[in-house]
Amino acid sequence: MNIDPLFTYINRFVDLTEEEKGILASQVTVRKYLKNQFIVQQGDVCRFENFVLSGCARTFHVDKEGQEHIVMFAIENWWISDLGSYLSQTPAFYNVQCLEATEVVQFPFENLEQLYEKIPKLERFFRIIIQKAFVASERRIVRNYSLSAKERYLEFRKQYPAIEQRVPQYMIASYLGMTKEFLSKVRSQLISDQ
Amino acid sequence: MNIDPLFTYINRFVDLTEEEKGILASQVTVRKYLKNQFIVQQGDVCRFENFVLSGCARTFHVDKEGQEHIVMFAIENWWISDLGSYLSQTPAFYNVQCLEATEVVQFPFENLEQLYEKIPKLERFFRIIIQKAFVASERRIVRNYSLSAKERYLEFRKQYPAIEQRVPQYMIASYLGMTKEFLSKVRSQLISDQ
DNA sequence: AAGGGATGTTAATCTAGTTTAACATCATTG
DNA sequence: CAATGATGTTAAACTAGATTAACATCCCTT
Numbered sequence: 001m002n003i004d005p006l007f008t009y010i011n012r013f014v015d016l017t018e019e020e021k022g023i024l025a026s027q028v029t030v031r032k033y034l035k036n037q038f039i040v041q042q043g044d045v046c047r048f049e050n051f052v053l054s055g056c057a058r059t060f061h062v063d064k065e066g067q068e069h070i071v072m073f074a075i076e077n078w079w080i081s082d083l084g085s086y087l088s089q090t091p092a093f094y095n096v097q098c099l100e101a102t103e104v105v106q107f108p109f110e111n112l113e114q115l116y117e118k119i120p121k122l123e124r125f126f127r128i129i130i131q132k133a134f135v136a137s138e139r140r141i142v143r144n145y146s147l148s149a150k151e152r153y154l155e156f157r158k159q160y161p162a163i164e165q166r167v168p169q170y171m172i173a174s175y176l177g178m179t180k181e182f183l184s185k186v187r188s189q190l191i192s193d194q
Numbered sequence: 195m196n197i198d199p200l201f202t203y204i205n206r207f208v209d210l211t212e213e214e215k216g217i218l219a220s221q222v223t224v225r226k227y228l229k230n231q232f233i234v235q236q237g238d239v240c241r242f243e244n245f246v247l248s249g250c251a252r253t254f255h256v257d258k259e260g261q262e263h264i265v266m267f268a269i270e271n272w273w274i275s276d277l278g279s280y281l282s283q284t285p286a287f288y289n290v291q292c293l294e295a296t297e298v299v300q301f302p303f304e305n306l307e308q309l310y311e312k313i314p315k316l317e318r319f320f321r322i323i324i325q326k327a328f329v330a331s332e333r334r335i336v337r338n339y340s341l342s343a344k345e346r347y348l349e350f351r352k353q354y355p356a357i358e359q360r361v362p363q364y365m366i367a368s369y370l371g372m373t374k375e376f377l378s379k380v381r382s383q384l385i386s387d388q
Numbered sequence: 389a390a391g392g393g394a395t396g397t398t399a400a401t402c403t404a405g406t407t408t409a410a411c412a413t414c415a416t417t418g
Numbered sequence: 419c420a421a422t423g424a425t426g427t428t429a430a431a432c433t434a435g436a437t438t439a440a441c442a443t444c445c446c447t448t
Binding site: 063065071083087123126130131133134138139140145 | 320327371
Binding site: 372 | 404405406407408
């Protein structure tokens with residue numbers, strides 16, 4: 001499978017020359033996962049940063065009570081990994097599991113420093129996308145505190161309509177920080193509202 | 195005031211030459227704010243990224259009901275701004291207000307691109323610190339969902355003992371996503387526990 | 389086509405945390 | 419030093435959302 005979607009994505013932020021594309025292509029690999037397979041498992045060291053070419057995956061943490069807490073979903077053109085684990089090569093706090101057959105471009109940790117050396121623009125690229133991710137994450141914290149369950153669900157539907165179609169409802173409830181029963185109630189209220 | 199604490203901080207991640215320090219010093223300014231002054235106001239465009247030399251400040255959002263939600267505190271050696279507003283020069287989502295007289299090093303947005311050009315290492319530096327901030331922010335989301343109010347308070351005390359001393363209790367409650375009355379109850383429970 | 393696992397709904401009961409309100413303490417400033 | 423505003427406490431009444439449990443649906447798979 002070709003990795004053009006990755007180049008297209010990167011070129012939204014920095015311009016890669018053909019030579020740089022070649023170097024990048026030589027340092028990454030494409031891998032296919034089946035539905036339900038794990039790309040990262042909590043406790044293992046995360047070896048790759050992954051760019052999704054096709055499919056859908058979730059990142060979640062299992063707490064000491066055994067509760068799952070989903071922190072993100074990823075579909076085409078999203079990045080997914082346990083960044084904390086990847087960067088410091090320490091045990092992962094999260095699981096990353098495929099919800100559909102999923103194809104990713106993998107950036108092995110061992111190649112990362114070389115990649116930054118050979119293509120300094122990538123330093124800039126990753127800075128920019130992580131800044132965006134950080135801003136979104138902080139805003140999510142505020143939303144979680146300031147919005148009701150119903151409002152959070154409506155925001156989610158507006159912001160990620162594509163994801164809502166592809167992911168079971170109980171996982172959306174987990175992402176939104178409520179029980180699946182309560183999300184079901186919220187939804188039935190919304191239906192009777194209009 | 196000299197900006198050596200900034201250089202010390204940056205040198206934990208990348209090595210700046212004396213020349214680079216000179217360039218950096220020429221592109222930033224030091225500013226003092228009084229207690230209660232605003233470094234950024236919600237709705238204005240955030241013009242500076244700020245590094246705290248001394249003092250203490252908070253970042254908070256006021257929602258449509260007029261509720262305040264504190265997303266972070268900053269003391270010496272922390273960064274504070276509305277990053278989303280700063281990077282895209284759009285109206286700020288947050289307020290940044292000093293809780294004590296506070297001295298900061300300001301990185302004006304106009305100088306940022308030049309600074310990256312003249313000192314490419316800074317690209318790397320900011321990538322690294324923002325990665326850390328992002329990882330912390332995502333973990334905070336999980337903690338907010340998986341821990342009780344009491345547990346969140348204990349975590350906060352353990353993680354930021356210096357901040358707890360300097361900030362009024364009702365602001366800590368806001369940071370932790372609970373009412374000041376409930377935090378007071380949690381605290382009195384903790385006292386009677388032991 | 390039958391059976392079983394995964395998903396979704398409904399409703400009763402429960403609880404962590406909110407709201408409201410009254411009061412206590414303390415620091416600042418006039 | 420009196421007064422005022424900012425901070426912190428306590429307790430009663432309330433509510434958003436959790437828990438539990440029973441049932442409904444919709445798949446896959448054999």
